[in-house]
Amino acid sequence: MDCDRCGADAVMHAAYSGAHLCENHFTRSVEKRVRRRVREDNLLASDATPESPETWVIGLSGGKDSVVLTEILSDTFGKDPRVELVALSIHEGIEGYRDESLAASEELTEALDIQHTVVGYEEEFGVRMDDVVEDDPENMAPCAYCGVFRRDLLESYAEELGADKLLTGHNLDDEAQTALMNVLEGDIKQVAKHFDASIGGFDDREETEAFVPRAKPLRDVPEKEVALYAHLKDLPAHITECPHASEAYRGEIQELLLKLEENHPGTRHSIMSGYEELAALAADAYGGEDGQALRECTECGSTTSADVCRxxxxxxxxEAV
Structure with missing residues (x-):
């Protein structure tokens, strides 16, 4: 097929829009959607200046999503004196997996001349995910442990790095899966938390000093398009699934959404369109933190709604194992 815009050979057909795009128009389309999301979410504060720039910390795993996000943000704001980009990578301690993705992250940040900070579970917590999986004291999926540890380090180091915003590479598929899971589980409080993790713009929410505000500029772009962009741009992305990944329920939701999208193109976009409105209402109702007072963890001092954080x-x- 030919590109709808210039007649060149198409590299992608978007069934949800009917568009056939060549390499040039496809990559520009991805970049346009990310920049539009940055603009519509009011990510760049109106009072940011070269004398008082904003610091945006990007959670860079080395996978396709975070690599593509970092590349586009660097291309857009790399020379903007109002923004300082900082990459933050987490080493979970997974043999034969994270080292390769960190190498990809280092290659990218060196090429883009972006500050890159790496922190690890072993250095910070005295544990490695390989050991956590082997011991499994709570009888949980590995992703449950890893998610808690990763969020803690992202938030604490984003604050240490002076971040005004914490940016993550969640794509459209990620967000639609989470949205559908929250709805099917009937977890409206989690819907409210999801909204506070930046589904809405920064101008219409109360600011809190408890957490660094988060943003997901890639959330309008389907996963396959992110992967294609990384391939066409020859970005150093480590595209391999974590060997401990075992979120069975999310996997079922993923398969369901892929089937629905195949039969009804545009399903993911429709889900997110309605969900964002629902999430805004839930956030207003629950105050973003389940209506619970926040306090400092008695063990580590991090912000939590309980005496001791998760x-x-x-x-x-x-330690008790």
């Missing part, structure tokens, strides 16, 4: 409880259970 991370410290998990670490304690591992």
């Amino acid at each position: 991370k410290c409880r998990l670490l304690a259970s591992m």
